[in-house]
Amino acid sequence: MTTEGKVYDIIVIGAGILGLSCAFHLKRNNPGKNILLVDRLSDVGQANTARSNAMFRNTFTSWDNQVLSDTSINFYLEVAKNGIDLGIRKTGYLWVMDERQLSLNERHVQKMIGNGIEIKKYDRADLESALPSLRTRFQDSDQEAKLLKLENVAGAVFGIKCGRLDPDKLSKYYEQQFLTLGGKILFNTNAKSLLLEPNEPLGIEGEPFVWQESRIVGVRLEGAAQSEIRADTVVIATGVWNNEILEPIGIDGHVKAKKRQLFTISARGNKHLSDLIYNSNFNDLKVLPYVILPKSGCYLKALEENNEFWVACEDDLNRPFINTPDPNLENCKAEPSYYEHNVYPILKGYFEEFENSKPSQMWAGLYSYNTLDSIPFVFTESGLIVAGGGSGSGIMKADAMGRIVDAIYRDGEKGEAALYGNVHYPVEKIGFRSRAVQREEWVI
Amino acid sequence: MTTEGKVYDIIVIGAGILGLSCAFHLKRNNPGKNILLVDRLSDVGQANTARSNAMFRNTFTSWDNQVLSDTSINFYLEVAKNGIDLGIRKTGYLWVMDERQLSLNERHVQKMIGNGIEIKKYDRADLESALPSLRTRFQDSDQEAKLLKLENVAGAVFGIKCGRLDPDKLSKYYEQQFLTLGGKILFNTNAKSLLLEPNEPLGIEGEPFVWQESRIVGVRLEGAAQSEIRADTVVIATGVWNNEILEPIGIDGHVKAKKRQLFTISARGNKHLSDLIYNSNFNDLKVLPYVILPKSGCYLKALEENNEFWVACEDDLNRPFINTPDPNLENCKAEPSYYEHNVYPILKGYFEEFENSKPSQMWAGLYSYNTLDSIPFVFTESGLIVAGGGSGSGIMKADAMGRIVDAIYRDGEKGEAALYGNVHYPVEKIGFRSRAVQREEWVI
Structure with a gap:
């Protein structure tokens, strides 16, 4: 597969469980968009997703965590009911x-x-x-x-409504769905840094300057045939590596x-x-x-x-x-x-x-x-959508998080996401501009 | 001066403007306590305090920033009125x-x-x-x-009620006051790391274990005659170096x-x-x-x-x-x-x-x-009081911050600080457990 010269509608960076859910829900709700999922490892869910304890629960003290986990769990249970083995064991x-x-x-x-x-x-x-x-x-x-x-x-x-699941099986499920819908995945591809460019480039060394409007237009690669991939929107779902990719352009990765x-x-x-x-x-x-x-x-x-x-x-x-x-x-x-x-x-x-x-x-x-309140976040910034902060309970909220990223992609931070079961969630709540969540008290 | 074997009541780490204000207000309100101020440089206010623009204003959008700056400015103006040159120019x-x-x-x-x-x-x-x-x-x-x-x-x-001041003069003022009250300062002393010890030590390698109650009991030094200094309370006011000293023991420095x-x-x-x-x-x-x-x-x-x-x-x-x-x-x-x-x-x-x-x-x-809301913070943790997050307007709030640190030292996070002019401020607001501040919109 070649991506040379092609501009994607969306690149999702990180094929852990969060990036996979984002890629799937984005493709599902924007079937006409070209969406590329990129990961530096050779398969889905190979970093911290694979190393997780992979438990699920809806017993959180914060309402937001309750909703994010409960709807995600309902989705996983529904998938399993339809005959897909996700290794779910509802042990309590x-x-x-x-x-x-x-x-x-x-x-x-x-x-x-x-x-x-x-x-x-x-x-x-x-x-x-x-x-x-x-x-x-x-x-x-x-x-x-x-x-x-x-x-x-x-x-x-x-x-x-608590138990365990198999993170590899869940990863593979999202991957399969994403590919079936026509999504593309590039493995062994390190999105080393973000391409930040002025909206109206002048061709002067050092751009963008502070007075120029600028936005993220793609990623620079390491260890791939081409040196960069361009996209209208870049989704960052790189987990503990959020800071590494965001800090060099002056954005806090908040992990x-x-x-x-x-x-x-x-x-x-x-x-x-x-x-x-x-x-x-x-x-x-x-x-x-x-x-x-x-x-x-x-x-x-x-x-x-x-x-x-x-x-x-x-x-x-x-x-x-x-x-x-x-x-x-x-x-x-x-x-x-x-x-x-x-x-x-x-x-x-x-x-x-x-x-x-x-x-x-x-x-x-x-x-x-997310040391602030132990609740995940999704925020936007100049062409970016950044998600993360699972705080040890990321897999059990991954489905809801993917739906929120998709809702923000389509309607911005002022809209609502329809979580599984048509539960409406105002996405602004888990951003940082107008964050409105209660600190989670039940963190294991 | 020797500090060998001595246990201080309080060590303040960082002799920038924030650490100086903390040291002064702590000593002022706790005159019987032995308080030591430590810095790795050779004089007060030599790092980012000296490099600052050193402006002051009370024109903030958040009420908290308004109060922190307004009371600090009032204090600086009062000091100047009493004949101490702080280089204040009330230009607006x-x-x-x-x-x-x-x-x-x-x-x-x-x-x-x-x-x-x-x-x-x-x-x-x-x-x-x-x-x-x-x-x-x-x-x-x-x-x-x-x-x-x-x-x-x-x-x-x-x-x-806005203008500029001389950060060196303000630093020297706090230093002088602190020393006059009997405070001690150790320069050229790098507080390399924090001493975390179990309350009831067992003498087993690897302590403290997760099931032991533990707390910070002092600092390990680099480049000083003695290898450590012990204290009942350690105040961290190391600015951009907060993370460096706090992360190794698993505390987010939030800067x-x-x-x-x-x-x-x-x-x-x-x-x-x-x-x-x-x-x-x-x-x-x-x-x-x-x-x-x-x-x-x-x-x-x-x-x-x-x-x-x-x-x-x-x-x-x-x-x-x-x-x-x-x-x-x-x-x-x-x-x-x-x-x-x-x-x-x-x-x-x-x-x-x-x-x-x-x-x-x-x-x-x-x-x-402090990328969260651009408002400073003070929080406590197992023998520590951590202050910081000036976000470009630290000097103009330093006096209030010192008073808050002192109030927390004396009464814990549930009390109130008396800021200059006897303005009462509930200190819990700028902690992280129950943070209750509005994001600052006027950041320069």
């Missing part, structure tokens, strides 16, 4: 809480219920009966629990990258762990739901098909932001000591089954945080 | 506007007037009479003006650095330019006020004592954000071509007196932008 999310957390979160839970989010509340007795393995009370004599400051469990909040590590604990040959995977009290799948423990956002996810768990905990203070992430995440490695000293003690504190467990695999990716 | 700000700008800004001007900000409005006839040199109308045949898209001038908004260039045009031997400096229609000093032109934020500032102008224009799109500014701003240089192609054409377009003018001096510093 079990947020185990101590007394203080339960009380602090009560108003959030009430708000969610008021907004129609399906939630079931467990008091301690219910929880002990539904999940007998969970240690809910710690003795004063338990030195380890004391050291870790593990609190007694007071209950749990169970999110029903902060932080390492997210995941550790696999195999249950093979360990009957206690194997047994923990199965539980008929929470979902139709009769498996353990995704469990978030009361300490340090420590969580465990059962994968019955592999007879294993994925476990991790939050990365907050003392874990550096990474200013300029390397292109292939080569330096982004999981640390065995992080499991040993951070995840393991908490995990074992609540579930004895994990005693002596060691990871069989581990990997790391990068969160793309 | 003359915002020259085209028709569209005048109409767009009318609501902001009305709001300012409603808030008690002294403003005088000029229509075109008034302005032509008060400042005859200003070109207010462009002919269709004026090719240069057409190319530059210079619009006819429709009027001006004149801010009265974006961008180059700001200033060019000096000498009026020596140029009667037209010399004459332009003097004008008896705007202020008691009988000098030209600070003039902001309708195009690209181009401005000129007359310095009658040097028989010269300082000129510049805005640095928006196409001017890169600088991710990791070098410590001594060695790579931060003004570009002659920037004057020639960007500033000069606009300047000459409105004032013929600048025909053929070339800079006799030029220099560059860095703006420390």
Whole structure:
């Protein structure tokens, strides 16, 4: 395929889940437009999408996150209902809480219920009966629990329309749809920088000058046959690399990258762990739901098909932001000591089954945080539409985000997007000019 | 002086104008506390404070910026009234506007007037009479003006309690006051990184772990006799270097650095330019006020004592954000071509007196932008108080910011600061947890 000399209507940079959703929804609603999706890797969803935990939930404290995730989840469920395997397992999310957390979160839970989010509340007795393995009370004599400051469990909040999916399958689904509609994809193509040109060029070195109206007209490439690709609109969906492509032309990419590590604990040959995977009290799948423990956002996810768990905990203070992430995440490695000293003690504190467990695999990716409010953003600037800020929950909102980017492409920042199920969303709310969102309080 | 083994109550990092104001107000209101101010340079205000344009105004569109600047200016004026030379010249700000700008800004001007900000409005006839040199109308045949898209001038908004000051003198004033109260300063001392320690250390490699409560207990030094200094509270006022010190422990410094260039045009031997400096229609000093032109934020500032102008224009799109500014701003240089192609054409377009003018001096510093809303911030985090985000108007708000940092030190983020003149300000407003400010629209 050649793109030499051709001017596209839209280039989408980044074939992670966000860029894929943007490309698909743009092509779907603008079938006559030539749309090109560009990525520096050799396939879709190969960077942080592939490294993600790929959970989904609609249990957020902010209304915006609720709507973005709920409509996206509904779309994914509908796709699956139509026979496309997205690896969806609706296990539910079990947020185990101590007394203080339960009380602090009560108003959030009430708000969610008021907004129609399906939630079931467990008091301690219910929880002990539904999940007998969970240690809910710690003795004063338990030195380890004391050291870790593990609190007694007071209950749990169970999110029903929550679970996991397969990010590769979802990526492939969007890719297939986009290609079927006539979209084009260029892999192994590094959009190195943005072409900013004056609307009325004078041919003088150093243009555009401050007094010239200018706009982004395409991208400069690295490692491709042609040196640039031009387009009327450029969509930036490069995740943690947003800053890298936007800062050189003086636009804030509004993301902060932080390492997210995941550790696999195999249950093979360990009957206690194997047994923990199965539980008929929470979902139709009769498996353990995704469990978030009361300490340090420590969580465990059962994968019955592999007879294993994925476990991790939050990365907050003392874990550096990474200013300029390397292109292939080569330096982004999981640390065995992080499991040993951070995840393991908490995990074992609540579930004895994990005693002596060691990871069989581990990997790391990068969160793309919007540190301002942990809610994603879409904003425009002189020929650009920039999306990002998934903050650890990007995949579960990707469908809505793609629809918003498309709505902004067609109607600008003052319009509304029709999210899946014809839910109307005023797109200006998640821009930065008139941002009007509540800070998200439930970040894992 | 030795600091070995000593634990300070407070360390303030950064002896620019913000750090100085913080140190002074903290010491003033907490006289019994041991307070240390640290800077890697050899004197106060040597980095971006010294490179600033050092103007002051209370004409902002956001109420918060109005209050922060107005009370700070009142304090500076009071200090000057008491016989301390701060180099204050109350010249006024003359915002020259085209028709569209005048109409767009009318609501902001009305709001300012409603808030008690002294403003005088000029229509075109008034302005032509008060400042005859200003070109207010462009002919269709004026090719240069057409190319530059210079619009006819429709009027001006004149801010009265506005002008310039000497940043060195203001820095020295705060330093002197701080020292007189018994504060200590360590120059040539690079606070390289923050000491983050668990509240209950276990002595295990890799602490603090995620399940440990931890806090900042001091700073690691580079190039000093001792290797670290410990303190109960660390105040970060390092301007564009906020990210550098905060990111390694996973805190967003919330600043974006961008180059700001200033060019000096000498009026020596140029009667037209010399004459332009003097004008008896705007202020008691009988000098030209600070003039902001309708195009690209181009401005000129007359310095009658040097028989010269300082000129510049805005640095928006196409001017890169600088991710990791070098410590001594060695790579931060003004570009002659920037004057020639960007500033000069606009300047000459409105004032013929600048025909053929070339800079006799030029220099560059860095703006420390809060790209979110262009309003400064103060927030706390585990033993830290972080201030910054001056966005090009830091000096004129520095006094209020110091008082806010002190109020937060004493009463936390839920309290109020008493700004100069006993103006009460709820400090939580400019934090990030419950930020409640309107985006500033008048950024130069």
